[in-house]
Amino acid sequence: xxxxxxxxxxxxxxxxxxxxxxxxxxxxxxxxxxxxxxxxxxxxxxxxxxxxxxxxxxxxxxxxxxxxxxxxxxxxxxxxxxxxxxxxxxxxxxxxxxxxxxxxxxxxxxxxxxxxxxxxxxxxxxxxxxxxxxxxxxxxxxxxxxxxxxxxxxxxxxxxxxxxxxxxxxxxxxxxxxxxxxxxxxxxxxxxxxxxxxxxxxxxxxxxxxxxxxxxxxxxxxxxxxxxxxxxxxxxxxxxxxxxxxxxxxxxxxxxxxxxxxxxxxxxxxxxxxxxxxxxxxxxxxxxxxxxxxxxxxxxxxxxxxxxxxxxxxxxxxxxxxxxxxxxxxxxxxxxxxxxxxxxxxxxxxxxxxxxxxxxxxxxxxxxxxxxxxxxxxxxxxxxxxxxxxxxxxxxxxxxxxxxxxxxxxxxxxxxxxxxxxxxxxxxxxxxxxxx
Amino acid sequence: xxxxxxxxxxxxxxxxxxxxxxxxxxxxxxxxxxxxxxxxxxxxxxxxxxxxxxxxxxxxxxxxxxxxxxxxxxxxxxxxxxxxxxxxxxxxxxxxxxxxxxxxxxxxxxxxxxxxxxxxxxxxxxxxxxxxxxxxxxxxxxxxxxxxxxxxxxxxxxxxxxxxxxxxxxxxxxxxxxxxxxxxxxxxxxxxxxxxxxxxxxxxxxxxxxxxxxxxxxxxxxxxxxxxxxxxxxxxxxxxxxxxxxxxxxxxxxxxxxxxxxxxxxxxxxxxxxxxxxxxxxxxxxxxxxxxxxxxxxxxxxxxxxxxxxxxxxxxxxxxxxxxxxxxxxxxxxxxxxxxxxxxxxxxxxxxxxxxxxxxxxxxxxxxxxxxxxxxxxxxxxxxxxxxxxxxxxxxxxxxxxxxxxxxxxxxxxxxxxxxxxxxxxxxxxxxxxxxxxxxxxxxx
Numbered sequence: 001x002x003x004x005x006x007x008x009x010x011x012x013x014x015x016x017x018x019x020x021x022x023x024x025x026x027x028x029x030x031x032x033x034x035x036x037x038x039x040x041x042x043x044x045x046x047x048x049x050x051x052x053x054x055x056x057x058x059x060x061x062x063x064x065x066x067x068x069x070x071x072x073x074x075x076x077x078x079x080x081x082x083x084x085x086x087x088x089x090x091x092x093x094x095x096x097x098x099x100x101x102x103x104x105x106x107x108x109x110x111x112x113x114x115x116x117x118x119x120x121x122x123x124x125x126x127x128x129x130x131x132x133x134x135x136x137x138x139x140x141x142x143x144x145x146x147x148x149x150x151x152x153x154x155x156x157x158x159x160x161x162x163x164x165x166x167x168x169x170x171x172x173x174x175x176x177x178x179x180x181x182x183x184x185x186x187x188x189x190x191x192x193x194x195x196x197x198x199x200x201x202x203x204x205x206x207x208x209x210x211x212x213x214x215x216x217x218x219x220x221x222x223x224x225x226x227x228x229x230x231x232x233x234x235x236x237x238x239x240x241x242x243x244x245x246x247x248x249x250x251x252x253x254x255x256x257x258x259x260x261x262x263x264x265x266x267x268x269x270x271x272x273x274x275x276x277x278x279x280x281x282x283x284x285x286x287x288x289x290x291x292x293x294x295x296x297x298x299x300x301x302x303x304x305x306x307x308x309x310x311x312x313x314x315x316x317x318x319x320x321x322x323x324x325x326x327x328x329x330x331x332x333x334x335x336x337x338x339x340x341x342x343x344x345x346x347x348x349x350x351x352x353x354x355x356x357x358x359x360x361x362x363x364x365x366x367x368x369x370x371x372x373x374x375x376x377x378x379x380x381x382x383x384x385x386x387x388x389x390x391x392x393x394x395x396x397x398x399x400x401x402x403x404x405x406x407x408x409x410x411x412x413x414x415x416x417x418x419x420x421x422x423x424x425x426x427x428x429x430x431x432x433x434x435x436x
Numbered sequence: 437x438x439x440x441x442x443x444x445x446x447x448x449x450x451x452x453x454x455x456x457x458x459x460x461x462x463x464x465x466x467x468x469x470x471x472x473x474x475x476x477x478x479x480x481x482x483x484x485x486x487x488x489x490x491x492x493x494x495x496x497x498x499x500x501x502x503x504x505x506x507x508x509x510x511x512x513x514x515x516x517x518x519x520x521x522x523x524x525x526x527x528x529x530x531x532x533x534x535x536x537x538x539x540x541x542x543x544x545x546x547x548x549x550x551x552x553x554x555x556x557x558x559x560x561x562x563x564x565x566x567x568x569x570x571x572x573x574x575x576x577x578x579x580x581x582x583x584x585x586x587x588x589x590x591x592x593x594x595x596x597x598x599x600x601x602x603x604x605x606x607x608x609x610x611x612x613x614x615x616x617x618x619x620x621x622x623x624x625x626x627x628x629x630x631x632x633x634x635x636x637x638x639x640x641x642x643x644x645x646x647x648x649x650x651x652x653x654x655x656x657x658x659x660x661x662x663x664x665x666x667x668x669x670x671x672x673x674x675x676x677x678x679x680x681x682x683x684x685x686x687x688x689x690x691x692x693x694x695x696x697x698x699x700x701x702x703x704x705x706x707x708x709x710x711x712x713x714x715x716x717x718x719x720x721x722x723x724x725x726x727x728x729x730x731x732x733x734x735x736x737x738x739x740x741x742x743x744x745x746x747x748x749x750x751x752x753x754x755x756x757x758x759x760x761x762x763x764x765x766x767x768x769x770x771x772x773x774x775x776x777x778x779x780x781x782x783x784x785x786x787x788x789x790x791x792x793x794x795x796x797x798x799x800x801x802x803x804x805x806x807x808x809x810x811x812x813x814x815x816x817x818x819x820x821x822x823x824x825x826x827x828x829x830x831x832x833x834x835x836x837x838x839x840x841x842x843x844x845x846x847x848x849x850x851x852x853x854x855x856x857x858x859x860x861x862x863x864x865x866x867x868x869x870x871x872x873x874x875x876x877x878x879x880x881x
Binding site for chain 1: 472473474475477479482484485506508509530531532533535633636637638697698699700701702703705763764765766768770772
């Protein structure tokens with residue numbers, strides 16, 4: 001279920017998990033560590049010198065312990081601690097401002113391990129805004145997430161002393177969950193009082209608008225422009241609706257005195273998934289960038305993702321399974337974001353759930369690694385551009401999917417992108433060892 | 437670091453289970469101190485494997501899980517491994533998410549753990565540990581394994597199991613440290629039948645209000661509900677649950693008939709029922725005999741380790757603060773038609789003595805009545821499942837069955853310190869429980 005886990009949580013890292021079981025068994029015997037509400041597994045190399053660098057990796061809700069990430073890192077000589085947050089498997093209940101507690105617990109644990117002198121955060125997908133928030137607070141103090149322009153803040157949290165990480169790697173980060181939500185809203189669908197209405201001219205699943213269930217859709221630019229604007233309008237309307245209900249609650253004029261539920265139907269209606277060729281603003285760089293090719297060599301070029309359209313994006317678009325469900329409170333902390341256009345006019349710093357906002361406040365060495373068979377190419381380039389670090393890097397891994405594994409559907413010759421996972425972690429290894 | 441200051445956090449901890457007491461008092465330190473538990477990914481199950489630090493290689497394995505709670509570091513993992521057993525503590529695919537539970541699928545996760553345990557070198561016997569929400573989980577698996585698919589199918593069931601539950605490998609024994617009667621019964625007992633929502637506002641029926649002093653409620657201490665009120669209240673709980681079942685079954689029929697806005701499922705809210713704010717009367721009046729007292733003299737394991745036969749009465753303290761949560765959204769269970777019908781409902785005519793336990797597959801009482809392997813049931817003497825576990829014991833067809841009550845233990849096994857009248861009065865509760873368990877298991881396998 002999308003609202004629960006399947007798309008929003010598991011799927012983001014699912015592709016990274018393809019090699020999970022065999023690799024997990026083969027590598028070491030990861031130790032289970034319980035840190036309050038956090039479940040963690042500590043991986044160490046099977047052989048070689050004792051590691052002095054520890055990676056810390058997690059997703060906000062998914063279980064990444066069994067993903068390939070920690071195994072791949074341990075095989076390259078690092079300690080790697082993968083963990084589940086207190087919001088494991090729970091997209092409805094996630095209160096964003098509580099997550100830094102969990103990152104802190106694991107970072108502190110990592111620093112306590114004998115021989116460890118450096119700690120690096122790994123922010124993949126939903127882990128990227130979480131790790132960014134932690135590091136921004138650790139480097140700048142809690143005031144960084146107390147600014148009034150945020151819909152919700154961390155003002156009520158007492159994180160204690162947060163020790164900054166020594167570096168951050170972002171293998172396929174995303175810009176933040178609110179941006180993800182914004183660009184996946186289906187603005188054509190409304191359900192009110194049990195009645196569903198669809199605005200035909202905004203329907204992304206309508207062949208009349210160019211939808212193709214069997215390949216890349218052929219939306220007109222007029223439709224696309226209208227759609228991105230409508231996604232933004234829908235987000236703004238939902239924010240208004242939620243804030244109105246919260247005001248009623250605060251005034252004692254609501255059935256419950258604390259919270260309620262909000263259901264957002266319509267499926268994962270992302271233009272870039274239906275028609276990657278028509279989303280070049282997101283799937284291509286604006287400037288020449290470093291591309292790590294499948295053979296391990298590097299070129300610098302203007303890059304466009306080789307991503308192909310999802311197969312039948314509309315499947316599930318009518319279902320509860322394809323709906324986003326939140327509490328009012330979690331909507332405001334994990335979904336709400338100000339914008340005028342879902343594509344390119346977003347106020348990233350209106351939410352504390354934003355990779356793009358907080359990388360600007362982070363000065364530790366950082367590398368942004370876009371997967372070349374997925375959709376976050378321009379987002380990574382933006383993160384790189386706005387990064388506050390003097391030691392920053394940006395690389396694209398050719399033909400890699402969101403979970404690092406090869407996009408075989410994108411290949412024109414078999415095995416064309418077969419090294420994508422290896423290349424991703426080799427690059428992380430070399431980047432890390434060159435610095436620490 | 438973890439403040440847990442918000443109401444929702446209490447709710448989450450409560451649903452996680454479990455038991456916060458066990459985890460925070462002794463669990464965390466014990467989990468870290470004991471051995472080096474190994475993380476095992478048994479997709480979709482995540483698990484931690486605990487082995488004894490020393491001594492002979494174990495030949496008995498315990499499997500520990502909750503349907504939704506996080507059990508990887510729960511107290512029983514380290515306590516049992518330190519007594520010489522292999523222990524696999526694991527989380528189901530539905531960990532931390534009651535909304536998405538599809539009850540019958542949980543047995544597939546037990547199967548996954550069972551197959552792992554059976555494959556471990558030296559393991560000759562596997563014992564399922566069913567604590568709290570783990571008790572209907574483990575007992576459901578075992579009842580199906582022993583009796584086949586007929587156990588989980590039939591016109592009396594709110595939901596049916598599928599063919600994928602055929603040929604499950606049964607455990608060698610069952611161990612229930614503070615089992616509860618099942619999630620459906622838990623939901624039934626938690627309902628507040630005095631409340632309804634009309635035109636967006638909560639309406640209270642004063643005659644059924646458990647939080648009215650007129651009915652015996654005491655916001656400062658122990659309430660005292662009359663026999664007449666309790667009987668009326670429990671009958672009303674059954675009426676509310678039955679009405680909800682009818683409503684959801686009608687919704688389910690519309691969905692299946694293609695006559696609903698969603699073709700797959702819909703959200704079902706069960707207001708005034710979530711565990712943190714449950715309106716079960718024994719939370720406010722811990723003397724009620726329906727749940728808090730055994731009907732007959734039973735084995736009571738006293739703090740000094742001696743065992744006496746006597747009527748056991750819970751020493752649990754009242755929890756009047758639950759009343760504050762009952763009417764909040766945190767007191768609402770957010771479910772779907774699937775999770776409501778499969779795991780959070782049960783048919784009844786009366787919430788205490790008129791329950792059709794076998795109307796749901798999420799019922800410890802029903803399952804235990806169909807399990808024949810050796811069974812140990814251990815009620816915690818400072819909680820609220822004494823009588824229902826005694827009923828499990830009475831109904832169990834196992835030739836080798838045992839029932840004990842651990843003096844002064846909370847749901848998570850540790851001592852109920854606030855219940856003590858002298859310091860340390862119940863300080864051995866967890867030790868006594870696991871010592872008894874180890875002796876019981878070693879005597880049989």
